[in-house]
Amino acid sequence: AAGVIQSPRHLIKEKRETATLKCYPIPRHDTVYWYQQGPGQDPQFLISFYEKMQSDKGSIPDRFSAQQFSDYHSELNMSSLELGDSALYFCASQLLTDTQYFGPGTRLTVL
Amino acid sequence: AQKITQTQPGMFVQEKEAVTLDCTYDTSDQSYGLFWYKQPSSGEMIFLIYQGSYDEQNATEGRYSLNFQKARKSANLVISASQLGDSAMYFCAMREDMYSGGGADGLTFGKGTHLIIQP
Numbered sequence: 100a101a102g103v104i105q106s107p108r109h110l111i112k113e114k115r116e117t118a119t120l121k122c123y124p125i126p127r128h129d130t131v132y133w134y135q136q137g138p139g140q141d142p143q144f145l146i147s148f149y150e151k152m153q154s155d156k157g158s159i160p161d162r163f164s165a166q167q168f169s170d171y172h173s174e175l176n177m178s179s180l181e182l183g184d185s186a187l188y189f190c191a192s193q194l195l196t197d198t199q200y201f202g203p204g205t206r207l208t209v210l
Numbered sequence: 211a212q213k214i215t216q217t218q219p220g221m222f223v224q225e226k227e228a229v230t231l232d233c234t235y236d237t238s239d240q241s242y243g244l245f246w247y248k249q250p251s252s253g254e255m256i257f258l259i260y261q262g263s264y265d266e267q268n269a270t271e272g273r274y275s276l277n278f279q280k281a282r283k284s285a286n287l288v289i290s291a292s293q294l295g296d297s298a299m300y301f302c303a304m305r306e307d308m309y310s311g312g313g314a315d316g317l318t319f320g321k322g323t324h325l326i327i328q329p
Contacts, residue, residue: 157316199257
């Protein structure tokens with residue numbers, strides 16, 4: 100069965116640079132979520148989109164923005180990167196109120 | 211206050227034994243969902259089992275079952291006949307306001323339990 104696709108899988112950036120993470124949900128899933136998991140931490144919800152509209156917002160820094168496109172893929176844009184942004188970033192997709200299925204994650208390292 | 215509490219940071223269990231991972235939750239919503247995810251050392255987050263607040267039967271998925279005690283606000287994961295491949299981090303998570311159509315509330319996770327299965 101098709102799963103959530105995230106790219107890139109690994110990303111290394113310098114402080115103050117920008118990064119764009121991409122997420123391709125499971126086909127026909129209408130909702131996308133973004134989570135950040137720091138080293139040794141539990142995942143923290145950042146933001147979600149339902150039918151291309153922002154639906155819920157968690158602990159997403161103002162330096163981050165996200166959107167969902169007409170083909171339902173989503174991008175998380177991160178600017179002015181800080182050392183503390185180094186983390187595993189997950190995208191999850193969901194159909195209606197069903198279970199959230201997670202992608203493999205993008206591991207971001209900020210040097 | 212913590213919405214999801216997992217009181218066992220780490221557990222060591224002998225292979226083939228049954229394992230119970232504890233999870234208690236806190237919510238004032240009537241409709242919510244409880245989820246368990248497994249995260250191996252490779253990092254991916256694997257969905258295991260789901261229990262809805264209105265479900266009267268405990269959820270089961272193969273070797274996984276969820277011991278749901280609504281009055282106690284607990285949703286413990288039971289793994290029967292543990293295997294070496296079960297060694298991983300296990301997260302309990304909750305989604306509140308579960309059945310509002312079109313809503314997309316994020317999951318709230320517990321701190322996780324690191325389970326190690328010993329041969």
